[in-house]
Amino acid sequence: MYLSREEERALDGELGPGLQLAMRILVKLGDLFGAERLLPIRSAHVSGVSYKTVGDVAIGFLEELVEMGARASVPATTNPCGFDERLKAILDLPDEVVAAQERLVDLYSELGLLRTLTCVPYYQLRPEEGSHLAWAESSAVVYANSVLGALTNREGSPSALAAAIAGRTPDYGLHRPENREPGLLVDVLFNPRDELELWALGFLVGQVAGDAVPLLRGLRGLPDWELKGLGASMASGGMTAMFMLEGGRPRPRGPLRELEKLQVGREDLSDVMDKLSSPGEPDMVFVGCPHCSREELELIARLLKGRRTERPLWICTSRHVRASCPEAVRALEASGALVVVDTCVVVSWVERLGVDLVATNSPKAAYYLPGLSGVQVRLASLGECVELACSRS
Numbered sequence: 022m023y024l025s026r027e028e029e030r031a032l033d034g035e036l037g038p039g040l041q042l043a044m045r046i047l048v049k050l051g052d053l054f055g056a057e058r059l060l061p062i063r064s065a066h067v068s069g070v071s072y073k074t075v076g077d078v079a080i081g082f083l084e085e086l087v088e089m090g091a092r093a094s095v096p097a098t099t100n101p102c103g104f105d106e107r108l109k110a111i112l113d114l115p116d117e118v119v120a121a122q123e124r125l126v127d128l129y130s131e132l133g134l135l136r137t138l139t140c141v142p143y144y145q146l147r148p149e150e151g152s153h154l155a156w157a158e159s160s161a162v163v164y165a166n167s168v169l170g171a172l173t174n175r176e177g178s179p180s181a182l183a184a185a186i187a188g189r190t191p192d193y194g195l196h197r198p199e200n201r202e203p204g205l206l207v208d209v210l211f212n213p214r215d216e217l218e219l220w221a222l223g224f225l226v227g228q229v230a231g232d233a234v235p236l237l238r239g240l241r242g243l244p245d246w247e248l249k250g251l252g253a254s255m256a257s258g259g260m261t262a263m264f265m266l267e268g269g270r271p272r273p274r275g276p277l278r279e280l281e282k283l284q285v286g287r288e289d290l291s292d293v294m295d296k297l298s299s300p301g302e303p304d305m306v307f308v309g310c311p312h313c314s315r316e317e318l319e320l321i322a323r324l325l326k327g328r329r330t331e332r333p334l335w336i337c338t339s340r341h342v343r344a345s346c347p348e349a350v351r352a353l354e355a356s357g358a359l360v361v362v363d364t365c366v367v368v369s370w371v372e373r374l375g376v377d378l379v380a381t382n383s384p385k386a387a388y389y390l391p392g393l394s395g396v397q398v399r400l401a402s403l404g405e406c407v408e409l410a411c412s413r414s
């Protein structure tokens with residue numbers, strides 16, 4: 022790989038051991054994927070912040086980096102951790118777990134990362150179209166590539182952190198225009214009735230697409246929050262890191278070459294629903310995977326208007342989004358819902374509440390919750406989730 026003079030100095034350790042370690046990780050990754058150079062990045066987004074999912078190994082690694090004097094050299098945001106202030110009490114977590122989680126977040130801060138603690142960092146620091154990024158968190162990656170027109174590979178936590186420190190990432194994969202062309206043409210033969218049908222379609226497309234960029238035909242006028250969930254579902258169904266919509270941006274550069282084709286009808290969604298959803302009365306309801314936008318919070322507030330929740334309803338979002346719509350947040354909490362920040366049901370310790378079945382509109386949450394928390398999931402649209410939250414079992 023070609024390295025500039027300054028990059029060579031960094032790799033040789035002349036600029037400190039922290040930067041040297043970051044450069045080693047990036048050069049190794051670049052060699053593995055045949056990158057010819059490193060690219061400067063505008064931002065990094067780092068996952069691996071919930072102590073529940075990364076444990077003590079991550080703490081040890083971050084402590085070493087801090088000791089080596091490593092610091093983020095570009096704006097770098099952080100994914101959700103395991104609790105917010107209120108959940109810490111509600112979940113009644115052991116002191117050592119609380120201390121370990123707080124230590125983990127503090128270490129990221131010491132490394133110069135921002136305490137955004139959200140999977141939707143783009144609502145706070147929106148990347149420019151065409152900018153190169155190094156983002157972990159698959160739902161954010163697919164949104165950045167497909168909705169914002171930025172360029173990022175689907176990084177792991179260590180490579181995103183190394184990129185944050187070095188301010189660079191290897192030039193391969195979705196940083197290269199030739200890899201941002203569609204490889205699968207998906208004809209959608211039905212009009213999704215709600216976001217759940219759309220997101221189940223996304224999960225199915227993710228299962229089929231492999232690492233190809235799917236181009237979806239037949240979907241029109243989707244609001245931002247539905248696109249966010251569509252991408253998140255594709256990324257959890259498979260390895261999708263970018264999709265295109267017919268007539269949308271980004272778009273194919275030239276005429277479409279002969280593409281593999283997939284036709285999807287409403288009946289094809291039943292496999293996804295059977296795989297991810299269990300019947301039964303939920304013990305709680307969760308929306309906000311990925312974290313809610315302001316638009317979603319206002320929409321849920323309208324759906325809940327004049328009603329009271331009868332079951333726990335957690336609505337997860339970021340501090341930034343919560344602060345942007347105080348009236349909606351007040352209305353939601355007045356209805357009995359809990360507007361949760363910094364975390365989500367998936368990366369928190371929801372099993373400590375004795376919950377067996379969670380209702381959610383997110384196929385991504387449905388995919389991860391059983392394995393991470395031993396909790397079953399009932400998939401329901403946002404409207405149905407509100408109904409469930411407002412009804413007694």
Ligand code: F3S
Pocket residue numbers: 100101140160253309310311312337364365366367368385386389
């Ligand atoms: Fe975000 Fe948690 Fe879903 S981190 S994408 S809300 S699993």
